[in-house]
Amino acid sequence: MNVDLSMDLADLDLAEIGTWPGAVKALCFGILAMTVLALGYLVVIGDKRAGLAAAEQREADLRHEFDELAKTASGLGLRRAGLGEATAALDEMLARLPVETEVPGLVEDISRAVVAHDLVIDRIELGSERQAGFHRELPITIGVVGDYHDIGGFAADIAGLPRLVTLHDFDLTPRTGPRDLGLTIEARTYRYAEDAPGSHVPAGPSRQPMPPRT
Numbered sequence: 001m002n003v004d005l006s007m008d009l010a011d012l013d014l015a016e017i018g019t020w021p022g023a024v025k026a027l028c029f030g031i032l033a034m035t036v037l038a039l040g041y042l043v044v045i046g047d048k049r050a051g052l053a054a055a056e057q058r059e060a061d062l063r064h065e066f067d068e069l070a071k072t073a074s075g076l077g078l079r080r081a082g083l084g085e086a087t088a089a090l091d092e093m094l095a096r097l098p099v100e101t102e103v104p105g106l107v108e109d110i111s112r113a114v115v116a117h118d119l120v121i122d123r124i125e126l127g128s129e130r131q132a133g134f135h136r137e138l139p140i141t142i143g144v145v146g147d148y149h150d151i152g153g154f155a156a157d158i159a160g161l162p163r164l165v166t167l168h169d170f171d172l173t174p175r176t177g178p179r180d181l182g183l184t185i186e187a188r189t190y191r192y193a194e195d196a197p198g199s200h201v202p203a204g205p206s207r208q209p210m211p212p213r214t
Contacts, residue, residue: 103138106163106189110142113157119146120179132190139168140187145179158187165189 107124114121122143129138144154151172159167166188173182 103140103189106140106161106165106187109161109163110140110158110187113154114144116157117146117150117154119144119150119154122182122184127186135190135192137188137190140189141184142187143182143184145175145182147179148181151181151183155183155185158185163189 103126110124111121122145123141124143125141127139127141129136142158144151146154155167155170158165167185168188169184169186171184173184174180175182
Protein backbone atom coordinates (compact mmCIF):
# COMPACT_ATOMS: atom_id res chain seq x y z
CA MET A 1 0.00 0.00 0.00
CA ASN A 2 1.55 3.26 -1.07
CA VAL A 3 1.34 6.31 1.16
CA ASP A 4 1.03 9.65 -0.53
CA LEU A 5 3.51 12.00 1.21
CA SER A 6 2.85 14.83 -1.14
CA MET A 7 1.08 17.51 0.78
CA ASP A 8 1.37 21.21 1.37
CA LEU A 9 3.41 22.06 4.46
CA ALA A 10 1.07 24.99 4.97
CA ASP A 11 -1.68 22.46 5.69
CA LEU A 12 0.23 21.16 8.73
CA ASP A 13 -0.92 22.74 11.97
CA LEU A 14 1.23 22.28 15.08
CA ALA A 15 -1.91 22.54 17.19
CA GLU A 16 -3.26 19.46 15.41
CA ILE A 17 -0.04 17.42 15.33
CA GLY A 18 -2.00 14.34 16.30
CA THR A 19 -3.83 14.43 12.98
CA TRP A 20 -0.64 14.50 10.92
CA PRO A 21 0.08 11.51 8.76
CA GLY A 22 2.22 8.88 10.44
CA ALA A 23 5.02 9.23 7.92
CA VAL A 24 5.25 12.97 8.52
CA LYS A 25 5.26 12.47 12.27
CA ALA A 26 8.02 9.86 11.94
CA LEU A 27 10.05 12.19 9.79
CA CYS A 28 9.65 15.06 12.27
CA PHE A 29 10.55 12.76 15.15
CA GLY A 30 13.69 11.64 13.32
CA ILE A 31 14.71 15.25 12.67
CA LEU A 32 14.02 16.16 16.30
CA ALA A 33 16.02 13.16 17.57
CA MET A 34 18.98 14.06 15.35
CA THR A 35 18.80 17.65 16.56
CA VAL A 36 18.77 16.55 20.21
CA LEU A 37 21.70 14.20 19.64
CA ALA A 38 23.67 16.89 17.86
CA LEU A 39 23.02 19.37 20.65
CA GLY A 40 23.90 16.75 23.26
CA TYR A 41 27.18 16.04 21.49
CA LEU A 42 28.06 19.70 21.33
CA VAL A 43 27.09 20.41 24.94
CA VAL A 44 28.21 17.23 26.72
CA ILE A 45 30.56 15.21 24.55
CA GLY A 46 32.31 18.27 23.13
CA ASP A 47 33.21 19.46 26.63
CA LYS A 48 34.35 15.97 27.55
CA ARG A 49 36.63 15.81 24.51
CA ALA A 50 38.17 19.16 25.44
CA GLY A 51 38.74 17.88 29.00
CA LEU A 52 40.22 14.67 27.62
CA ALA A 53 42.64 16.63 25.41
CA ALA A 54 43.71 18.72 28.42
CA ALA A 55 44.16 15.58 30.53
CA GLU A 56 46.27 13.95 27.81
CA GLN A 57 48.48 17.05 27.60
CA ARG A 58 48.82 17.09 31.39
CA GLU A 59 49.80 13.42 31.32
CA ALA A 60 52.49 14.13 28.71
CA ASP A 61 53.83 17.02 30.82
CA LEU A 62 53.91 14.85 33.96
CA ARG A 63 55.71 12.06 32.10
CA HIS A 64 58.32 14.53 30.89
CA GLU A 65 58.72 15.94 34.41
CA PHE A 66 59.04 12.42 35.81
CA ASP A 67 61.75 11.56 33.26
CA GLU A 68 63.71 14.68 34.23
CA LEU A 69 63.39 13.87 37.94
CA ALA A 70 64.47 10.31 37.28
CA LYS A 71 67.58 11.51 35.47
CA THR A 72 68.36 13.88 38.34
CA ALA A 73 67.84 11.13 40.92
CA SER A 74 70.08 8.73 39.01
CA GLY A 75 72.97 11.21 39.25
CA LEU A 76 72.30 12.21 42.86
CA GLY A 77 74.80 9.72 44.23
CA LEU A 78 77.59 11.05 42.05
CA ARG A 79 76.69 14.62 42.96
CA ARG A 80 76.75 13.79 46.66
CA ALA A 81 80.14 12.12 46.24
CA GLY A 82 81.43 15.15 44.36
CA LEU A 83 80.08 17.47 47.05
CA GLY A 84 81.77 15.39 49.72
CA GLU A 85 85.08 15.56 47.89
CA ALA A 86 84.75 19.32 47.40
CA THR A 87 83.91 19.81 51.08
CA ALA A 88 86.88 17.68 52.13
CA ALA A 89 89.17 19.67 49.83
CA LEU A 90 87.84 22.94 51.27
CA ASP A 91 88.36 21.73 54.83
CA GLU A 92 91.88 20.62 53.97
CA MET A 93 92.68 24.03 52.48
CA LEU A 94 91.18 25.86 55.46
CA ALA A 95 93.17 23.63 57.78
CA ARG A 96 96.31 25.06 56.20
CA LEU A 97 95.23 28.59 57.01
CA PRO A 98 96.56 29.54 60.44
CA VAL A 99 94.58 31.77 62.76
CA GLU A 100 97.57 34.10 62.95
CA THR A 101 99.74 35.17 60.02
CA GLU A 102 102.85 33.67 61.71
CA VAL A 103 105.20 36.19 60.09
CA PRO A 104 108.22 35.44 62.32
CA GLY A 105 108.07 31.74 61.48
CA LEU A 106 107.65 32.49 57.79
CA VAL A 107 110.62 34.89 57.75
CA GLU A 108 112.67 32.21 59.49
CA ASP A 109 111.68 29.67 56.82
CA ILE A 110 112.63 32.14 54.07
CA SER A 111 116.01 32.76 55.71
CA ARG A 112 116.68 29.04 55.93
CA ALA A 113 115.84 28.59 52.25
CA VAL A 114 118.19 31.47 51.38
CA VAL A 115 121.05 29.87 53.31
CA ALA A 116 120.31 26.39 51.92
CA HIS A 117 120.69 27.65 48.36
CA ASP A 118 123.63 30.00 48.95
CA LEU A 119 121.67 33.12 48.06
CA VAL A 120 122.00 36.69 49.27
CA ILE A 121 118.94 38.47 50.62
CA ASP A 122 118.46 41.79 48.89
CA ARG A 123 115.28 42.74 50.76
CA ILE A 124 112.23 41.41 52.59
CA GLU A 125 109.34 43.87 52.82
CA LEU A 126 105.99 43.21 54.49
CA GLY A 127 102.97 44.70 52.76
CA SER A 128 99.62 45.63 54.25
CA GLU A 129 97.31 42.79 55.22
CA ARG A 130 94.13 42.77 53.17
CA GLN A 131 90.77 41.01 53.32
CA ALA A 132 90.10 38.43 50.60
CA GLY A 133 86.78 36.62 51.13
CA PHE A 134 86.93 34.31 54.15
CA HIS A 135 90.64 34.87 54.70
CA ARG A 136 93.21 37.64 54.99
CA GLU A 137 96.39 37.72 52.95
CA LEU A 138 99.72 39.33 53.73
CA PRO A 139 101.99 40.11 50.76
CA ILE A 140 105.74 39.85 51.36
CA THR A 141 108.15 41.17 48.74
CA ILE A 142 111.34 39.11 48.65
CA GLY A 143 114.51 40.04 46.78
CA VAL A 144 117.42 37.57 46.53
CA VAL A 145 120.58 37.30 44.43
CA GLY A 146 122.13 34.07 43.16
CA ASP A 147 122.55 31.81 40.15
CA TYR A 148 119.73 30.29 38.10
CA HIS A 149 119.57 26.84 39.72
CA ASP A 150 119.82 28.11 43.30
CA ILE A 151 117.08 30.67 42.68
CA GLY A 152 114.88 27.95 41.20
CA GLY A 153 115.43 25.73 44.22
CA PHE A 154 114.70 28.63 46.56
CA ALA A 155 111.37 29.36 44.84
CA ALA A 156 110.43 25.68 45.02
CA ASP A 157 111.21 25.57 48.76
CA ILE A 158 109.07 28.65 49.44
CA ALA A 159 106.15 27.22 47.46
CA GLY A 160 106.45 23.95 49.40
CA LEU A 161 106.31 25.42 52.90
CA PRO A 162 103.89 23.67 55.30
CA ARG A 163 101.96 26.91 55.78
CA LEU A 164 100.00 28.07 52.74
CA VAL A 165 102.17 30.40 50.66
CA THR A 166 101.63 31.38 47.04
CA LEU A 167 104.15 33.11 44.78
CA HIS A 168 103.33 36.00 42.43
CA ASP A 169 104.95 38.63 40.20
CA PHE A 170 108.30 37.00 39.41
CA ASP A 171 110.96 39.42 38.18
CA LEU A 172 114.38 38.05 37.16
CA THR A 173 117.11 40.60 36.51
CA PRO A 174 120.59 39.77 35.10
CA ARG A 175 123.53 40.92 37.24
CA THR A 176 127.29 40.88 36.96
CA GLY A 177 129.44 38.78 39.23
CA PRO A 178 129.33 35.21 40.53
CA ARG A 179 125.68 35.55 41.47
CA ASP A 180 124.41 36.61 38.07
CA LEU A 181 120.64 36.80 38.68
CA GLY A 182 118.43 38.87 40.92
CA LEU A 183 114.94 37.61 41.78
CA THR A 184 112.16 39.79 43.11
CA ILE A 185 108.99 37.92 44.00
CA GLU A 186 105.86 38.50 46.02
CA ALA A 187 105.00 35.72 48.46
CA ARG A 188 101.52 35.81 49.93
CA THR A 189 100.75 34.10 53.21
CA TYR A 190 97.26 33.74 54.57
CA ARG A 191 95.38 33.49 57.80
CA TYR A 192 91.80 32.55 58.49
CA ALA A 193 89.47 35.53 59.00
CA GLU A 194 87.11 34.24 61.68
CA ASP A 195 85.08 37.46 61.55
CA ALA A 196 84.46 37.25 57.78
CA PRO A 197 80.82 36.80 56.63
CA GLY A 198 80.00 33.17 55.84
CA SER A 199 83.19 31.85 57.41
CA HIS A 200 83.43 28.08 57.60
CA VAL A 201 85.71 26.58 60.21
CA PRO A 202 86.51 22.87 59.89
CA ALA A 203 86.22 20.89 63.08
CA GLY A 204 89.12 19.39 64.93
CA PRO A 205 92.58 20.56 65.94
CA SER A 206 93.50 21.77 62.46
CA ARG A 207 93.04 25.40 63.52
CA GLN A 208 96.22 25.28 65.63
CA PRO A 209 99.23 27.29 64.37
CA MET A 210 101.66 25.29 62.26
CA PRO A 211 105.14 24.62 63.63
CA PRO A 212 108.11 26.07 61.75
CA ARG A 213 110.12 23.90 59.45
CA THR A 214 113.08 22.12 60.91
